[in-house]
Amino acid sequence: MTNPSDPGRAPAAPAPDLPESPAPRRVVAAWSLWDFGSNAFNTVILSFVFSVYVTGTVAADPEQGQQVYANSQTIAGILVALLAPLMGAWADRVRNRRLLLTVSTLLVVLTMAAMWFVRPEHGYLLLGVTLIALASVIAEIATVFYNGMLHVIATPSTVGRISGTAWALGYVGGVVALVIALFGMILDGGMLGLPTQEAQNARAVALLCAGWFAVFSVPLMIWGPADVPERELDREPFGVVRTYREIVRRVVRMWHEERRILHFLVASAVYRDGLGAIFSFAGVIAASSYGMDTVQVAIFGIAANVVAAAGTWVFGRVDDRIGPRPIIIGTLVAMIVFGLVIIAFDATAVFWVCGLAIASLVGAVQSASRTLLTRIVPPKDVNETFGLYATAGRAVSFLSPFLIGVFTAMGGARLGMLGIVVTLALGLAAFLPLKTPRL
Template identity: 25%
Template sequence: MRQLATSLLARMGLTRPELRAWAVYDWANSAYITTVVAVVFPIYFASVASEGLAREVATSRFATATAVSLAVVAVLSPVLGALSDRAGRLKSLLGVFLVLGLLSTLGLAWVGPGDWAWALVCFAVGNVGVTGSNVFYDALLRHVARDDELDRVSTAGYALGYLGGGLLLSAQLVLLSKPGWFGLADAAVASRVAFVSVALWWGGFALPLFLRVPEPRPVEGAEPPAMSLSGIVAQLAETLRALREYRQALLLLVAYLLYSDGIGTIIRLSTLYGTELGIGRGALMLALLMTQAVGVPCAVLFGRVASRVGARPALMFALLVYMGVTLLGYFLRTPTHFFVLALLVGTVQGGSQALSRSLFAQLVPRHRAAELFGLFSVFEKVTAVLGPLVFAVVVEWTGSSRQAVLSLLGFFCAGAAVLSRVDVEVGRRAAREAEARAGWSAAPLPVRPPVPPA
């Protein structure tokens, strides 16, 4: 059995212990994404925590809380990224945000009927934790994988994330549908138990990264940014100036800013949209499980395809599928329609996100990876802020979530147009030349040895 697992991991490109340990963190934090962001918490919020609020008001406040929480990470990410690059503390800062996310997830277990304010506070802080930790997690990819490994390792991480998140959600589906089997009063109590299980899963499976992935060395002679308002503003300006040196990475960021708006909004609000249209809890959870199941092989397949045709063409195909999903979402009426959309999203969701991450990693130098991935996070968070806000505004303006879904089409079309202008080879050369000027060799970065377990 162990040999089979090793063989499967090798086929996914996870040929070394540090690559496997890095990818397992996707398995760990996907529990938060599937349970808290995508399925159980939105349903729990709509049916229990928002008791006393009109349905449209609850949807609007949920979207606003999402936007505000992600804006916090957007401001801090480049500064913390520059700090971690220069001090060699990527894992340490990842751990800080991890603990923040774990505590807020546990806090959801105390949300009862009508506690919508406390629910949104815990949800917002949890979003800060999971998205903040991902800034440093994504930056570590550039340090653990070689150029020819980036696409496959990144997509393998997303595949493990789908698998891990799907397995835990499957167990939670049984828990929520049959709470009496576990001595629980009802589905509301079972939901709170599910939130505790997310914290345990996320924290437990994060341990291999801290034990096996080495901490990158600090940038010699570089001063850390000042952690003050003026220092934050100055660091943001300096990072933006530095990005002009990497024009192809900047183009990719603009494209990502656009198409990730649509992707992020679909991930975060699709369950709430389905609930508003009257689709039952069981159907919504089964649809997401279908997305998870399809996402595992499709994410791996995207990595293999990208290694042959390139990451950019594979991304373009994914965006075409998303355009179709948006159009079909406008006409959604039945659980069957929702299942079809879940199947389509599952085929491209993991691959599109993983290839965006690995393509950006190819276009930036290693000695500034966390800083520039911090900026990548800014663009990602702007999309996470803008998408839900546009959705909320359209709902308020038209009184219809269908019109809000249709508005996402423009994000995918504009993103594909900008992505078509990215010259990957030119961007790779610019990043490698910057590394050479900074004194970094073409080999993987020298790293500190990992701390052995006690």
């Protein structure tokens, strides 16, 4: 790989090489299956089913539920921003990556299983939102450990394919778990015939997701990479205050010596906020602007996840041929264009076609962003840097919702889509000057 430097700046440190020898196939498969299992939490618990149950059924009224839930997620976001780089730095000091991921995964599983005890009574609202927030924090930290493993299992010629395949499997896993939850447990009493007294069918969704994540994470617990090479362990013992000081020094060092990493963390944080808003607000826009009911929104959500999986899988292979930078630029430009078309034409068919086209590109950008950071980060700092990656994302997570609210107030829910488009455009503009290594 080459190492172009930014014009007018001191050359950046050479891009670290990934391993030349591929990891065993069972290790790569186990790593990918973890993504397949973990997305049950994101899709079913956080987005479509259990959070809706807590805010709409457990709460005394939906407005109270939404407010308390939003507050709990805000606190969760702050905790992730504070803890992610700290836990990443810790992971860079210990010898067993697999153990860290195993412990954090099991904690997420146990937290989801505990959601069974959230009964449909408003006195359980605080328990419900607290468990979801706690699982969100632990899942984000687990993802830091998980992303750090990519630097160990992928080679320069396979990093895009491995990352893209895993991300695509995540979408598939989320869709399958969502279909089972919706049609097997929730809609019309559920085909599984679970009792509806005290919302046992809705509460059982939490047990489904806990079991789902547990089963598909077992292979990585057994075969995942465990040891950090000795040359990466030349650090002082871990201490919270000392480590935060080191993290601050690392950011300062990035500004002087690794500016392209810092540049990427900032730019990607902006456009990733727009990517997150696409799935967060798509259902709201579909219902409010095009009159879709709950089932239609669910069908659109399933279709969006299916095409997202397909697009991510394809672009993961393209990543290994042309590198992640062209993929990030090209897909962001395409999403901006499709978003503007949705705004310009008030037609349900246009929303379906362009909405699914956008969905097919979201995972491609996210996976390519992960591979780009994997290619440019020093091996000894990989987990800490992915922790900063999570923190940077949380730091600007207000941007897209704020812009959506502004444009919605100006011209209604469909114009709110412009908030997403503007966020993606800002992220693209920030990303374009970045120089990255070529394959």
